[in-house]
Amino acid sequence: MREAPLLVSVRGAADTALLRQRLPGCAIREITALATVDPNLAARAEVLVLRSGHRLGTDRLSQWPALRHVIRAGSGLDGIDIDALAARGISVHRNPEPAAGAVAEWALAALLALARRIPYGHAALLQGRHAKQHCLAPPVSRMRLAI
Numbered sequence: 001m002r003e004a005p006l007l008v009s010v011r012g013a014a015d016t017a018l019l020r021q022r023l024p025g026c027a028i029r030e031i032t033a034l035a036t037v038d039p040n041l042a043a044r045a046e047v048l049v050l051r052s053g054h055r056l057g058t059d060r061l062s063q064w065p066a067l068r069h070v071i072r073a074g075s076g077l078d079g080i081d082i083d084a085l086a087a088r089g090i091s092v093h094r095n096p097e098p099a100a101g102a103v104a105e106w107a108l109a110a111l112l113a114l115a116r117r118i119p120y121g122h123a124a125l126l127q128g129r130h131a132k133q134h135c136l137a138p139p140v141s142r143m144r145l146a147i
Contacts, residue, residue: 003027004026004027005026005027005046006026006028006029006041006044006046006047007019007026007028007029007045007046007047007048007049008028008029008030008031008041008042008045008048008049009029009030009031010032010048010049010051010054011031011032012051013049013050013071013073014049014071014073016028016030026047029041033054034050037063039063042063042064043064043066045064045066045067046067046068046069047068047069047070048064048069048070048071049070049071049073050070050072050073051072051073052074052076052078052079053079054079055079055080056079056080056081056085057080057084058081058084061081061088061090067090068089069090069093070085070090070093071092071095072093072094072095073095074095074099075094075096075099075100075103077092077094080092111140115137115140115143115145116137117135117137120134121134121135
């Protein structure tokens with residue numbers, strides 16, 4: 001009898017209770033970090049769920065010989081060596097929806113900060129200068145913008 005497929009999720013990358021509910025035939029384990037994973041667990045895992053801040057490259061892939069799928073919860077693939085995964089035949093799947101709200105908020109915050117030159121004004125304040133006149137700008141509603 002074949003052992004249940006093993007899915008390993010880095011803490012915060014997935015709702016493991018929901019995964020257990022939706023994938024009853026799958027063994028689900030949560031780890032705190034790739035660097036400190038139990039080697040026996042990594043050796044058996046077929047699916048790995050990651051979030052930002054974790055690096056998965058050639059050096060670390062050797063710990064995951066059974067790996068067949070990597071799921072990136074959130075946007076972006078920084079820190080994941082796509083070429084190394086492809087060379088091993090490991091599929092990469094993205095699920096950007098959980099982070100979409102946070103990414104939109106960051107984009108809006110960046111837009112406002114740059115439109116009002118807040119980084120410049122902050123740097124000037126740290127140097128003891130008040131640069132209000134350099135931070136004035138037309139209303140965002142009248143600017144030509146792209147995100």
